[in-house]
Amino acid sequence: MTRDRRLSWINGLLLPLFNVLTAFIATGIVFLFIGVDPIEATKILLYGALGYDEGLGYTLYYATNFVFTGLAVAVAFHAGLFNIGGEGQAYVGGLGIALVALYINPAMSAWIVIPLAISGGLLFGALWAIIPAYLQAYRGSHIVITTIMFNFLASALMVYVLVNILREVGEMSPESGDFIKVSWLPFVHDIFASFGYKIARSPLNLSILVALFFSAAVWFFLWHTRWGFAIRAAGKSNEAAIYSGINPKKIIVVTMCISGALAGLVGINELMGVQHRLFLNFNYGYGFGGIAVALMGRNHPIGILIAAFLFGILYQGGAELDFELQNVSRDIVVVMQGLVILFCGGLEYLYRPVLIRFLAPIKESK
């Protein structure tokens, strides 16, 4: 094997694998530190997430959210942008969905209402990303800082809207009324039941197909369209992009709109699929989780599907740990997210010098 081939194997496969393993080992150390046997914990976690129908349903349901936010972060990464605003874009996207699902004519067919509600999520998510994008492109403010600020603005906005506008008269809790029935995405167990198969009830709903659809769409868009090429080119080298006639400012705005729109889809799973109403903090943690998923999945839709499934396992398995063990709660998943972001992101190159020295040394030429 040539040295170049070996290097690409190291960068493409070995490094990410080692990084993920390190994050797992570090989580194991945290378990030991709090007096929990990591192997025992892993068994409980895996059984809880994959061992039975209902658990698997929950795992896939959580994974669906992570696919949306993971794709959102990844698309922005390809243009060299770091979108920390997924949390806020998902939140406001939920408002877009709710406005359609609450106020549209209930006599309309689900075939019209559901796509409209999904478009509402896409549109509002994109809207929440377009201002930071515009400011980065045309006013020179940094997208990371502005998207952080927009997360806080989103939560202020949503509290205001839920408390003062969407809350039903006489209700105490800040949540909207029920969505109209035709906007509900059917549960997978109901679909199976209608074909005569009985599977356990879980929140898993048709959103998972939407997630798969958008994963394929993002793959096609990034690697098989003109715009996708332009985005990746601008992400690799701004100057080269300019020379080849690409307008990087436009790229920033378009990419962030797509990124925000994808994050805006969290609501279709959480709201249209499961809760059928808008409520506070339904998005909690998925935006930041998306960063971990994108980093772990190397910003490729297939990688993201795998990473999202893994985080689904952790979320659902974490709930099981919470239930089974006294010393640990599902917040261990948050620790794990942090470790994944640290080792797959910040410390991405930790093992590179060692791996290169052993597997692809520069040969001394005589």
Place this chain on the structure above:
Amino acid sequence: MSDFFLTAVLTLDASVRVCVPLIFAAMAGLFAERSGVVDIGLEGKLLMSAFVAASAASVFGSPWLGLIAGMFASSVLAMIHGFASITYKGNQIVSGVAINILASGLTMILTLAWFKRGGITPTLQGDERFLSITLPGVDIIDHIPFLGVIYRELISGHNILVYLAFAIVPVVWWVVFRTRFGLQLRAVGENPKAVDTAGLSVEGLRYKALLIGGILCGIGGAYLSTAYNAQFTKEMTAGGGFIALAALIFGKWHPYRVLAACFLFAFLQALAIRLQGVIIPGIGEIPVQLIDATPYILTIILLAGFIGKAVPPKASAQPYIKEL
């Protein structure tokens, strides 16, 4: 004495208390960013320190030991940030995000493991926390109208960390603008290559800056859980680290301006609490959320260059790669 005056003084007093962790975190960020390392992880360091300080203060019965433990914990996180972003030249923003999430998860896991309670530490009793200090002369000045109230409510009666926060700002200014280290620090944030050429260690300077930041954030976090409150509670920093980051930008990386921004943002928070449900004649009720959001809106507008211009240190967010 008019009620309005007393209310105004009390609101300012509340602003002072809210302001303290912002000052420590913003000064921490100032060192990091002046050295060319973007520090998104202020929030996580505050949170971690708040938790560790409250735990240590409760276990050892001393707020001072709590403070030291808090500073240590926050510095460890700062060094992880340094290890990733300085030594391994990773993305500074990514490792900052990692620190925030890690702190959020670890504090929850450890409260449960150590104290059998999810997200809180035991309440600190009596002198396990920093108590307020009554400055001398309160009784004498109290009789003077206006000044008496200001002295009693606003200036006296805070705990030692509050005074430390306000005292540290001129010290930061002096270090950054009047010492050799400060000059090197600013140089490494603007032009690391020049610093390297002069035979100084870019990495060493950046590590020092992050360590100072870690210690400062540690004090801010300890203040939250052992002075302002008497225990750690889940996510008690509530975005304070990000407000500090906003103040840092709003104050254009200059200690005094940053202090002013911290105070402005703290005042807005204090005002939001006071204005809750109050109907102002002619305007009606101002939504609390709008006041809460104001620091972020102001920072966005400033960053966009609509009111002045905030230009960060030139080399910020770029790892320094030595030419061989």
